[in-house]
Amino acid sequence: MFPFSAVVGHDDLRLALLLNAVHPGIGGVLVRGEKGTAKSTIVRALAALLPELDVSRDCRFGCVPGTTDCPDAPHEGVQRRPAKLVELPVGATEDRLVGSLDLEKALTEGVRAFQPGLLAAAHRGVLYVDEVNLLHDHLVDLLLDAAAMGRAHVEREGVSISHAAQFLLVGTMNPEEGELRPQLLDRFGLTVSVKAARDVGVRTEVIRRRLAYEAAPATFAGRWADEDARLKQQITNARANLSRVSLPDSELRRIAAVCAAFEVDGMRADLVVARTATAHAAWRGAESVEESDVEVAVRLALPHRRRRDPFDEPGIEEQQLEDAMRQAAEHAQEPDGPDDGPDDDGPDGGPDDGPGGGDLPEPQEGPAGNGNAPQDRPAPEPAPAFKARLMEVPGVGEGAPGKRSRARARTGRVVRSSTVDGTGLHLVDTLTTAAPHQAARGRTGPGLVLTGTDLRRAVREGKESNLVLFVVDASGSMAARQRMSAVSGAVISLLRDAYQRRDKVGVVTFRGSQAEVALPPTTSVDAAAARLRKMRTGGRTPLADGLLKAHRVLEVEHLRDPRKRPLVVLLTDGRATSSGLGGDPAADAIKAAGLLAQTAVVVVDCEQGHVRLGLAQKVADALRGACVRLEELSADHLAGVVRAA
Incomplete structure (x- = not known):
């Protein structure tokens, strides 16, 4: 195993893991980062630093000696063993996680006996989930229950078992592959974002150490044995010192003030910051928590709790942290008493205008030229998002x-x-x-x-989950601020709903002379929102090419996952003023619509004015889908239309 001390960089990640080793009550670590940044290597190396445990002899659940509520009680004797690091694979079954009926004993002895799962094996150790954001929802629910109660309850197949399941939860994830459910995200005490160093010297040292380890693992590990032993002893000393570290009232007020300034939900953040600050003081060998301990704890415990929306960027800006700590310093010197709370301005000293704030120029109708040079204009600011109701694809599928x-x-x-x-x-x-x-x-x-x-x-x-593919007309006829603002607001609302329901979402736009895939199907709402904000408008309307591009995207996704059923939402006024097929634009659009006739489709009619041509309805008829006007695009109406489709 690669030595923990030999890892180059990633100081915040190493510190977060070490503090959890000192104080398991912090609640674990979520590691966010791009691929190939040694996330898994560091986590696996942590197990060698954890102090050994006293457990009841021959206990399958690793109970503390003297425990009476263990399924294997009563115990006889005590034994010492290393702390375990248990890995939960993304494709694990429910039986493997919580345990199941012992099939061997049931068939050979005719008795009901319980076979413990991974939750029992991880008790008093580390439960590591690689790619935790891809974990199936039913397994996430089981993890949430165990993490909240510190016990696992199994009621199945005639077996009723309850056993202790207190573990250090460590998860790694690549945000490009999708975000984590808010309920599980909040269960992680600390979060750290990692990325590969851009410094040539650092990258050179990473390569050098990795090649040396691969050439002679035992020799390489031996060179770092003393440093790992020093860290292990420091963890042991910090654990022993933890109960003697005091948390002054002034620092308690500082913690409460910082959490209030960042408007985090609930009280879990305050408790995690307090525990982390105490563990950091014990790690330093101090007897009391100081301001520097609180600042370290805030950096590690609050970034993922500031996200009030899936589209908010994680992390804390340095200026925000400095402002919040400066405000908190005033509260730290105040006596206990009623508090009116933080200023309305928040930690950044001013109201939050949100991403992309400020006025954008009013888009104008595109020229009636040949469509080969569309006039690029930024998309207007999206309308306020609404809460999207459940949209179901008809029938019974077999998807993820x-x-x-x-x-x-x-x-x-x-x-x-x-x-x-x-x-x-x-x-x-x-x-x-x-x-x-x-x-x-x-x-x-x-x-x-x-x-x-x-x-x-x-x-x-x-x-x-399903694949929701938005096909958006971004031509000059659609570029009016009111229309594109409403379209953007609808797409953002459904992106948020897709995030909550674990869907894939893609966006195809068409304008000028061709269509393009603005967002390949993904579960990453951050990437989706960023692409939507960068969408350009103007030019002519190649409706046929937009439908053909959507058909190709669905074909590719079907090859990747034949079981994921698609839903297409086409937002257009129905006008077709150019075509890449060389024929009449309107006729080509009707022909292209036939390729999607077997797919669930909703057409949103974006035509405005007193005189309506009804072109979008004709496209909807060719697609065999439902049609709804843009001004009727509410959560209730859209949900009903999609269910009817």
Whole structure:
């Protein structure tokens, strides 16, 4: 294993992990960063630094000696063992995580016995989830329950078990692959963003150490053994010193003032900052928490809790932190008493205008030229986003787990058993079916005599995620501020809804002489919002090319994941003034629409004025989809239209 001390850089990440090792009550670490930045290497190396544990002898749950509420109690004797680092794979099953009926004992001895899962193995150790943002939702729910209560409760297959499950939760993720659910994000005590160094000297040293480790792992680890031993001893000393570190009232007021200034939700942030500051003081060998400890804790504990919306950028700006700490210093010197709270201006000293604040020039109608040189204009500021209601794709699918449409699931809740359908073995119904026939089959001892007719499969049902593809007309006829503002606001609202329901979202725009994929299908709402803000408008209307581009995007996504069902939302006034197919633009658009006739489509009619040509309705008819006017584009109306589609 690569030594912890040999890692180059990533000081904040190493400190966050070490502070959690000192005080596990902090709540773990979320590591955000681009691929290839040694996230997993550092986390795995942490296990070698953790102090050894006293556990009850032969206890499968790693209980503290003297524990009486353990399923394996009563215990006899004590043994010492290293702390464990348990890895939870993204594709793990529910049985593997929480445990299940011991199949071997059930079949050979005819008794019900519990086989512990990964939550039991991680008790008093580290539970590491690589690519935690890709973890299935039903596993996330189980993790949330265990992390909140410190115990795992299992009620399944005739087994009722409750055991301790207190662990240091460490997750790594690449934000480009999608964001994390807010409930799980808040469970991580600290968060650290890492990226590869741009300094040539640092990158050279990284390569040098990695090649040396690959050439002779034992020799390389030996060179860093003393440094790792020093860190391990420092963790042990800090743990022993932790209970003696005092947290003065002045620093408590400082912590409360900083958290109030950043307007974080709830009180968990305050508690995490207090625990982290105490652990940092113990790490330094100090006897009391000081302002510097609080500042370190704020840098690590608040960045991910400041995000009030999926489109907010994570992190804390240096000036904001300085302003908040300066304001908090005044509260730290005040006596206890009622507090009116932070100034309305917030930590940045002024009202929050949001990203992209300020007026944009009013877009003008594009020229009626040949469409080869569209007039680039920035998209207007989006209209206020609304709360999108549930949009379901009709029928029952088999896509990836999510929270949108009905689906036959490979994982999730078992609703019944079947002899033909389902995934995996329904153990209880299989044993129940076989039990009445044991005497007739000549069973005389332990174990069951099974035949093929006894086998029952588990039928699981849940929700799936979908691919929502927006096809946006960005031509000159659409460039009026009111229309594009409403379109942008609708797309942002549905992007937020897709983030919550674990969907993929893509955006195709068309203007001038061609269409382009402004946003390849992704679950990263940050990337989606950024691309939407950069969308340009102007030029002619190649509607046919926009529909063809959407068809190609859906074809590629179908090859990647045939089970993910798509929904296309076309926003246009229906005018077609150019075509890359060489024929009549309007006729070419109708022909291209036929390629999407088998896909669920909603056409949003963006035509305005007293005289309406009804062109968008004709496109909707060719697409065999529903049509709704832009001025009717509300959450309630759009949800109803999509369900009807």
